[in-house]
Amino acid sequence: MDLVLTGATVVTSLDPPAVRSGDVVIRDGRVAEIGGDPPTGAERLERPGCVVVPGNVCAHHHLYSTLARGMPYRLEPPATFVEILQRVWWRLDRALDEDSVRLSAWSGGADALLAGTTTIVDHHASPATIEGSLDLIAEALGQLGVRSVLCYEVTDRDGPERATAGIEESRRFLKGGFPLAFGMVGAHASFTLSEETLERCVELARDADAGIHIHVAEDAADERDAMVRFDRRVGERLAEAGALGPRSLLAHCVHVDGPEAELIRDSGAWVAHNPRSNMNNRVGRAPVGDLGVKVALGTDGIDGDMFAESRTAFWRAREADPAIGPPWILERMAASARFAGAVFEEPLLGTLAPGAPADLMVLEYDPPTPLTARNLAGHWAFGLSARHVRDVVVDGDVVVRDRRLVRSSEPEVRPRCREAAEALWRRMDDLEAHPFEPQRGA
Ligand SMILES: [Zn+2]
Numbered sequence: 064m065d066l067v068l069t070g071a072t073v074v075t076s077l078d079p080p081a082v083r084s085g086d087v088v089i090r091d092g093r094v095a096e097i098g099g100d101p102p103t104g105a106e107r108l109e110r111p112g113c114v115v116v117p118g119n120v121c122a123h124h125h126l127y128s129t130l131a132r133g134m135p136y137r138l139e140p141p142a143t144f145v146e147i148l149q150r151v152w153w154r155l156d157r158a159l160d161e162d163s164v165r166l167s168a169w170s171g172g173a174d175a176l177l178a179g180t181t182t183i184v185d186h187h188a189s190p191a192t193i194e195g196s197l198d199l200i201a202e203a204l205g206q207l208g209v210r211s212v213l214c215y216e217v218t219d220r221d222g223p224e225r226a227t228a229g230i231e232e233s234r235r236f237l238k239g240g241f242p243l244a245f246g247m248v249g250a251h252a253s254f255t256l257s258e259e260t261l262e263r264c265v266e267l268a269r270d271a272d273a274g275i276h277i278h279v280a281e282d283a284a285d286e287r288d289a290m291v292r293f294d295r296r297v298g299e300r301l302a303e304a305g306a307l308g309p310r311s312l313l314a315h316c317v318h319v320d321g322p323e324a325e326l327i328r329d330s331g332a333w334v335a336h337n338p339r340s341n342m343n344n345r346v347g348r349a350p351v352g353d354l355g356v357k358v359a360l361g362t363d364g365i366d367g368d369m370f371a372e373s374r375t376a377f378w379r380a381r382e383a384d385p386a387i388g389p390p391w392i393l394e395r396m397a398a399s400a401r402f403a404g405a406v407f408e409e410p411l412l413g414t415l416a417p418g419a420p421a422d423l424m425v426l427e428y429d430p431p432t433p434l435t436a437r438n439l440a441g442h443w444a445f446g447l448s449a450r451h452v453r454d455v456v457v458d459g460d461v462v463v464r465d466r467r468l469v470r471s472s473e474p475e476v477r478p479r480c481r482e483a484a485e486a487l488w489r490r491m492d493d494l495e496a497h498p499f500e501p502q503r504g505a
Contacts, residue, residue, distance in 0.1 A: 070111030078397035080439040092459035118181025118422035119369035120399040123335035123361025129171035130484040144282035153497035158490040159189035168203035175367020178449035179424040188216040193228040197236040201244035208462030214249030220499040237271040252278035254288035254501040274310030281315035288501035298323030328355040337363035359399035389440035425454040
């Protein structure tokens, strides 16, 4: 049956901004038309005074970190980025079992969807349970109704068997089977990848016709390691290995220098910029202005709230460069959606043009000033937030209605998540800091 959203103002595009009024007709998972007479017999969602906006895309997430929120910590506090990995995330990932993978994905997916995020691009690691882990995530997200791009994080830090298992999990998942969850080849970062493992990732991406999703120069330690081991910077190493291309997704790029930024731009690769995570880990400021137009935004596991991430991204960027104004946020959000659209071969994803996938949210936003295409960016920077999200539609299905999940019950599943979190923390408590070290040189 057709679905019609009536009475709302409709943002049909973020970049360039376009705003109009008219009922939105959704048919077979797509925007059929805006304005005109609604078809008879359609299901109506009456939303007078609301604003309909294309769904947000989180271009870099770690759903497996969801159950880490508020966890106890007993080791010496980490002082550096590498220590944060050794003492926190590389203990957490090894403590994950099937149940906690599934419930992390559900929990993080629910948070994202309720905040208006309709596509999650995830980077997953669970070294104790690799095979089938991407299916657990795809099933949990499918149960909620959120679209996703998933990958398993291939790395040599847990030994050669697990590196191979990561590649095999990617190969298996890339064969498909989930209409709303597509795959990429995940790789951790240059400093935990041998030449051979990186080569195998590139080969798999080529064979499976998929992109590579990898952390790049998040911390200076990654660049130092590449110089010591290969006498090259990370960007040069990845370019020579064939890992940079128009479908690659490079998370962070905080420490890339001018020539590396040029390599990245020339390759057509996407960059996922995660400003809140960068601040939290104190790794530095990404040179976002040098990385071209394919800079998308991600949360790096902090949460699924792209309103919060995009506003922080704006202030962080503007603090460094007064030429950056509010339209920059809309360009980044549109780039994030274009990335997802490229993976799903849906070039209209992230717009509400006729024929676009019906991924959108209804905002209960009664602005103090008129909302127009000219000032949409100002409303985004200084007004809009996840608290305005009332309904969410993905692939034409209403998956959040009146601020509640439609297909899943929070009161039923959240308590199970909290139980799984406590069990996960207990298993984690038995693990010491991970011994893996990047090369530092003399
Ligand atoms: Zn990350």
